[in-house]
Amino acid sequence: MAEAHGSTAVSATGGTATSTRLLEVEGLTSAYGPVRALDGVSLSAETGKITAVLGANGAGKTTLLRTISGLVRPVSGRVVLDGEDITKAPVESMVSKGMAHVPEGRGVIAELTVDENLRVGSLFRGKVGKDEFDRVYDLFPRIAERKNNAAHTLSGGERQMLVIGRALLAKPRILLLDEPSLGLAPRIVAQIFGLLRQLVDTEGLSVLLVEQNARSALSVADVGVVLNIGRVVVTDSARTLMADEDLRHAYLGF
């Protein structure tokens, strides 16, 4: 079984330069009333990598992302984005700092059209050129066809494409994705994960991916972090985690 790392994450490639740690979470504890959903979680997401946070239902994955983006205020701990402490920064300011959070359950604004959804994603940047919208539509031709339809008419896969496309229009340095595979056909999941890999490799995007679907997530990620009941069990390269049969059986369900 891979060795557990209590406080700091190791780089998948063995590098130790701190400058590559775009997002750092240190000793984060979040609670709903007396229940601790996160209990001293430390991890980091590196520039140009996909970091997957894995674990069963109730492991604290969603709370982790919600605490990072400020929707949940932590009891203790810090969130640092590119050297800046953003633990207490308002939710609204996160996109302008370069962090886009795609929440669980797709997060489309159902009453708005596809195009309006995309435009909301770029509002904070002021005027945004048409070419940037065209680029998103090129990445996701399926939603381009439905540009003027209300977003509630989209299928689950199309919704996921829309929210990822919308997040890209914010020009983020790091993308936080909460269970993008939930309820999607394996073919669509593969397509979306493939695209994420491509964006990370070609455009230097960084991704912090939260997934219950550990097998798919590890197949695309560079680094894996396993959470269990609010604590980090292990952090290691995706390949190592994939190879660790005991760990997979114990925490990842495959």
Next chain:
Amino acid sequence: MDYFVNVTLTGLTQGMIYSAFALALVLIWRSTRIVNFAQGSMAAATTFIALALIQAGQSYWVALVVALASGFVLGAIVERVIIRPVEGGPELNAVIVTLGLFVAIQAGIAIVFGSSFQSFPTPFGVRGFEVGGTTIPLTPTSLYVIGSVLLVMALLVALFRFTRIGLAMRASAFSQEVARLLGVKVGGMLTLGWGLAAVVGSLSGLLIAGGTFVWPAYMDALIVFGFVAAIIGGLDSPVGAIVGGLILGLALSYVSGYAPRGSALVNISALVILIVVLLVRPGGLFSSTTARRA
């Protein structure tokens, strides 16, 4: 025939005012899921501000603009100072707060402006236009009422459809959390929404007051009709609010114009219409059939 046209026009004119009031309720309901019971007395307060200006010698139009502007400020202040602290708590809390505010503002009006009946002017005559020697039932005042409500609605549609701030307001109204994650300053949008809603509410208060008497509770009847109109329309739909207002205005005008002792039946008719609509379509005429999933 003349009588029918006359009754219809009266209904449309009144209906437009109900529509405006209903729209004010819908705008707030959509963005904050709060039924603003204080809308009526907020509008009454701005009407009294207009009246004070007119009595001080200002023109109707100056008074109108100042009243609408003070409506905006009042709406924004109410959201920021009174509603914000109870938002996110149990839904009933906010409703009770608006009810309390309704009573408080009404009492405030009585303290500042007195509680006697005072006549409120109208900028146009109430005699029908003359076309080819005969007087038609269309009056300059009804034209003014219909025109000003249509203008305000057109401006709102333009704001929501074609501007960036309108898009941000809609995003905030439909999905606060997603909007915040996308960098929209949701708090500011809610304040703006309450301000705009109060402007529309104030307009309805000024229009219904035109040519009649005002007293601190003069809006009470309009509040009831405005709520019925909003609920007929579905409470969630601006178009529904407008259609609901017009349906109610016309129906009540026909009841009062044709039914024996009709004017006594107006209030109960509003209730009957409400019940029939809710029996046929429990969510209102324009309720969206799609569940919120975002």
